[in-house]
Amino acid sequence: MKSIKIFFLATVAIVAGLFTACSDDDFKAGPEVDGAQVYFPENVTTQHSISDDVSSIAIPVKRIAKDEALTVAVLASDESGLFTIPSSVSFAAGKETSELLITFDRTKLEDGKEYPLSFLINDEDNTTPYGNRSLDIIVAPWPWVKLGTGKFRDDYLCSMFNGGNPEIEVTIHEHKSKKGIYMIEEMYGWPFLTEFFKGSQEEIESQVKLTYTPVNITIDCSDPTKVVMPRQFTGIIDGDPAYGNYEIAMSTGGEGTLVNGVITFPQEALAFVCGAGSLKANKSGLFRILLPGAELTDYTLSAVYDGMKVSADGETASAVIDFTYGADVTNIRYVLVENELTEAETATLVAAIADGSAENINELQDFTVGGEKVSAEAVLPGPGTYTVVALPLDKAQKPVSGEASAASFYFPGIGGTSVPNDIAGSLYKVSAYPDAAAYVSKYPDYSSAVYEITGTEMKKIKTYFNKTSIIDNIEIQTGGLTLQDVVDKYGKELNADAMEELATTGKYWDIMINLTPGASYTLVVEATNNYGKKKLIVCEPFVTDIPPYTGELIIGKYGMSYAASAEDTFENVFEVIPTVGSNTEFFVKDFAVEDGTQWYATYDSAKSTLTMSGVQLGREDNGNLLGKFTEALTPNQTRGYGIFSFATEESEGSDPIVLTIDPASKQVSALTTDVEVPVADFTVNKIVGALAAYYADGTTITKQSGTTSAASAAKVQGVRTKIPFSSVRVPAHIGKSLDSRGLQMNATFVRNSDNTNHGVRTLSVKTAKCEPLPKQIGRRADFKIRENLPVLK
Template identity: 45%
Template sequence: MKSLKIFILAAVAIVAGLFAACSDDDFKAGPAVSGTQVYFPESIAAEYSIGDEVSEIVIPVMRVVGTEAQTVAVLADDKSGLFSIPASVSFAAGEKKAELLMTFDRTQLEDGTDYPISFLLNDEENTTPYGNSQLAITVTPWPWELLGTGLFREDYLGPLFGAASPEIEVPIHKHKSREGIYMVEDMFGWNYLTEVFGATQAQLSKQWSITPTNIVIDCSDPNAVNLERQWTGITESTNGYGDFLIWSDEPGTLVDGVVTFPKDGMSCGMLGTQKSYYANSNGNFRILLPGAEIVDYSLAVEYDSMRVDGDGVTSAVLTFNYGADVTGIGYVVVPSNISAEERATLAAAIADGSAKDLNKIENLDGSGSVTEKFVLAGSGAHTVVAVANDKNGQPLAADFVAINFFFPGSGGAAAPDCDVQAQLGLPSALVPENAAKYPDQNNLAFSVKGSELQSVRTYLNKTAVIQGAGMTPEQIVTNHGNNISADQLSAANGTGFANIFIELDPDTSYTLIVKATNVYGKSKVVTAECSTAQIDYTGELVIGNYLMQYEVTGESGNTTVKNVLTVVPKEAGNDVDFFVSNLGTKISGISWYAAYDSAASTLTLSGIWKGDENLGSVLGEWIGISETEAVAFISKNPSDDQSKGGDPIVFKVDPATKQLVKLNTNLQVQVGTIEGQSVTNPQLVAIFNADGTTIAPYTKPEAGTSALSAKMQSVGHSAVKVPYRSVADMRLAGRRNLLKSNAVSAGEGLTCPVRTLSVKPERCEPSPKTFGRVATFKLVDSSARLAK
């Protein structure tokens, strides 16, 4: 088992004077601090479950300045009066950590009762606005009963660090009074860490420390298992990651004693970096409660073909694929398309043996497939319902499978074509009753209606993105669309299913792609197009398109780099917040949050993308926006020699005309190829320096180009050109990763702005190679539901 350590050069081939030092006029300091800056650390547990033998709890207290000995007053609020809490905490000279020792008589505490206690560091001169001066905890006498030994399969640190994902034994407890609440004892202890990184505790302790910590999982609703944000007990020191936290982003499930979460449905937080990353990237995170057994009762059925014998008798052929623990299959074929309720009723009849025309497949041993042939005379829609038998021969009626298929019959009848219609329009026109809540500038309503539909898949994006994707509408919706739910499908087969796409860009054309498949297996793809309305804007900042130009001196002469960016208001009535799109180079679908400061005459981009707010600022880092390609925006304040390329992007606004006239930040755009967990073949595709970049309103396309045919060209005459279409494909596929390797600024005219240093990995000092994240794009997701 290996861990991987990758080092990225801090700077490569930067032309002298490219980023010159100057002033710090734009710097705004935070609140001033003084004294020793005492605080409660973030990693303190909020809940303490104490056993019968526990009579004290230690609360850590930290300080920034640790030179002198110091005593700090502590106020405590304990309504029970059963806890003895000191009135102060003392630091020894030279120490930055002290301990507040709280004691109690365990026999006086009631099992299962919560005892809330709060603390306040009562020293304003020595606390800090950047740390917690208050703390609230809950003490609960040990409410747990040991169930036994379970199994925990890791998919947490392993994928982040390129290491192993082992399965380890763990003690598991259940709550004495709360049904479905479980606690995993020391889930992320040394036995876990040594297995992940394949090293001894002694080796790992140079970089890692472990505080025995129990993890609580709420399985009270087996279909919505929740893991609250908790400290794992793991702390990393070498790279400054600090305390590692874990929590679930999406509900998990508890099935037959097995707890799982969706792929990318969990998060890993690092307090040292104040960043979080998606976990469970392989979907392998799993907890087996004591006594749980992993069995494979999977079952699938598909219509294979029609066969005709010498006498003209027609037969249908079905193929059944089954799991390793399935011992038999019972199935019935019905000559019609039956409802979900009828399928469930038939499955129950198959399970109790009362179903008419019941067919049985017996004596199955190990996973595999079996083909069944049976006579069918009439043509038309048919339904097959199948139930698997467990390893004891008992039918699993709750897990039945059912499919529709069309049987041509002796006459060779053709299945009916798919009947589906789609509509996309402004809320004021399509759903006027919702127009006030969802204005035409940022929202589009749509509807889907058909008959005998078995599935419907939808995809919405800007028309320019779809047209430049290099894919057919069917390929796009198949690869990147979302299936509507069973309830929505039922509505589509009736009066129609409707919804609203929210948070769209104003004055922009969007295209809806719908792929529907009917119960006969016939599919159809339809599209609808509509533009959002312009925002009713009365602010002073001049919005619209701006042409940004910069002349680069290369090896074979000068090149003028041009970029047409667009500034639009965020919403009607808001004259401060804006969105900027096509910044630096045209990658459709990316809009940056921007804030206008009239007094300072600036428009500032903090680095946050619309729809990907959870990522925070993406400036200075590689963003993977498809399976194969990544982009990086590197921005530097020319006054800061120590800038790492993640500074806010600032435009100067003319105080008289209220137009963008100058770029106050040096900006570069790079595009690279994702290979495994690395970015290779980086190309500098745009560069705009504060000194020399001109900006002016732009009203018409350049000669010979259009908004859809423009090409991205690498800067530097020997560089490889990157076509616009490949970048459009990146955006279309959805941004999947935030690649942690920082992008590095290039010198003007250089072909390869990023280099990596190949270093043999050290097993005992793992460091992350890539943190996979899933970026959201709120186009096909909507919480608004239209009235039918």
């Protein structure tokens, strides 16, 4: 059996301990004890969860001297007054064990409430200092009603380990007084773990180093449309204290649903949390709990516009709507309305279709249950934007609101044609853009940029703005997302006022502020025109200015080289960039690896040094990142690298990087610490090569011409698998996490305006079933009615 932790470099460090023996002179005997030596055992249960049929609790009491019969007095404390507790406990001759029997009326105890009880053996002649004379317990009436056996399919633990999505049977309870609150017995217990790891409990404990403490998981389904998974301990404990207890949690806004007895959550709405940090869970959206008696059904539905059909006489034109539906859908009800609907308007219309109050509800004729796709055509009033909102019907012919689908489209009508998608985008310096003249003094070119979008007949514009190094390596930065995926997930949509300005003047512009000086940025624009055509464009990179600088340290680009052997040389171009208003604080960009990273650095003129502490721009909260694997090399993030700095042979790789400054020329002249950039393969838990190595003895640094950053994208050199130096000196216990860069920019937009809403008017149309047509104009992707899901932070 083999299982690998995904996002940490698993290592083992063995520490030798020293043990000393005590001499006989150190030993001191305890006091002698007479009497029966009565005591409460160490392993007595202190937490009692009682079911409805329980009316008594037996507390074990033991003694050492057992020859004669004995009765000892017991004092008790009961704040509630609901428990009957004997004032003594008796032992039969020859018996070492007896019990204190506590009785109560279960109907008088409140479900979910805790009742504390305390006991004291009140007989000093027959107690012992070596045993417990007192005992505190909690009695808690069991607030759950057993529903029966359900099923649980996981998509949580595979965020941490390479494993599948096993489905197991589980016992499920519902809260007596709080309907919709469910408890799953030992959801992540050994039946699940042995199935997940395909091994025995002994193998899991010895090889994977996991143990399990029995824990029940609760889920709040009191609102079936917003199911909540509270953050809670799963019972799984990692043998590595850096990971510790495994917890399951839900991201903000990541509520799930309970539909027909099936509990599900959206993709990445759950989180894996441990001592080392957190990971997004439910990445495949497969996490599912089936309540007892639940029947799996497929009521999925997708509605999309699939072109225009013109009658044979050329007099009328119909919109063709394609419906793709699940195997259990018995029919489809839908409504067509003018204009594109807001999320709130769509939700209102879904509810009206569900309760039958919406006007002009259509239902398909001759519907085939168990099919996959059906098309319908609708005669519309004329050219314009329309929205179709559709609900599937379940086996009881009732609408399923949770599976509603909506799609907006542009209908050209007879004689209508599409137009070229002439979208364009550009980035400018604030000082070079005439319309931004009033903002030049407030938003300087070293921390600001103007973006301009031009185009005609546009219905929707989305923008995504980030550093060029991130956009050019988007799949690696995001773990496999394409640029289109990133725009869909993180793109900012222009509001109604901005779109009106674009329609009126042919362009829209705004200023982005709080940018990094000397950094390269790229703007991505996705445009959808009035005819449903989409286009994604990537604008030319733009480099912000270097801030004004009057200090003595020579800024700009430096070339660094280290000849590891006659055949193998490492070369690097890094850049020293000043900060605003300071002659001692700088940024060093692309040091050792040209990946766009900027490190904070401090210049000390007295010592003639420039020191990088290990803090990166944009990652200040993470502290010193030297000596850690922080960058991904592959889209699936199975490989990563980090910069390690060694000041001494005993170093662990996290020492500050110190550059020497020539006192005469004030240029960077040498490296005083050894720097290595190892590459780790997290699937095999070892270092497989290096990107670079620069040692103080032998590294040369020379000033290059030019003082500004290049507009070209940052690059990462290839991995050297046959590294010429002896070894990468990475201690086994560091470099555990791979923390990829965030995608969302901190740029602030200067110009703001409010969104506007449009009224909803349903359309009376004649519909008929028809075969799908060849696409005549572009289609717009459909969307589900669901909550907006922010990224877990």
